[in-house]
Amino acid sequence: MAKAKDTGRKLVAQNKKARHDYHILDTYECGLVLTGTEVKSLRQGRASLADGFVQIDGNEAWLHNVHVPEYAQGTWTNHSARRKRKLLMHRAEIDKLESKSQETGHTIVPLALYFKDGRAKVEIALAKGKKEFDKRQTLREKQDRRETDRAVSAARRRQRA
Secondary structure, eight states: OOOOOOOSEEEEEEOHHHHHHEEEEEEEEEEEOOOHHHHHHHHTTOOBOTTOEEEEETTEEEEESOBOOOOTTOOTTOOOTTOOEEEEOOHHHHHHHHHHHTSTTEEEEEEEEEEETTEEEEEEEEEEEOOHHHHHHHHHHHHHHHHHHHHHHHHHHHHHO
């Protein structure tokens, strides 16, 4: 009896720091070219996108510095943890990303690594770096929003009682 394929989206790793450090301009979903031990390691939920970035070389997109640890039960066929991995994208998307990333201050960063219907996908974003005051402003807005939500919920609780 064959095992049914996984459906839906299973998150493996997320890059929360990217949303803090960059203004996200546009996002793309890409497939990844992986070896067997990389897939097994990802299925165990082990990966880190912290230092990752995307570079476009010769009309191909490559994911650099993403840490996928070696598979514990792997043998000599194990992969290296920080090797560059090819991204599967349409040519038009690659060309668009390449032209946009050439602009000053723009970069391409991975946001999330996940399985969608049994296939490994990565969500990448065209991003522009934030200045220090932008980061502080974002944190201030987040705190203000949280405080107003708390005040509104407290007022609603008082009305019910």
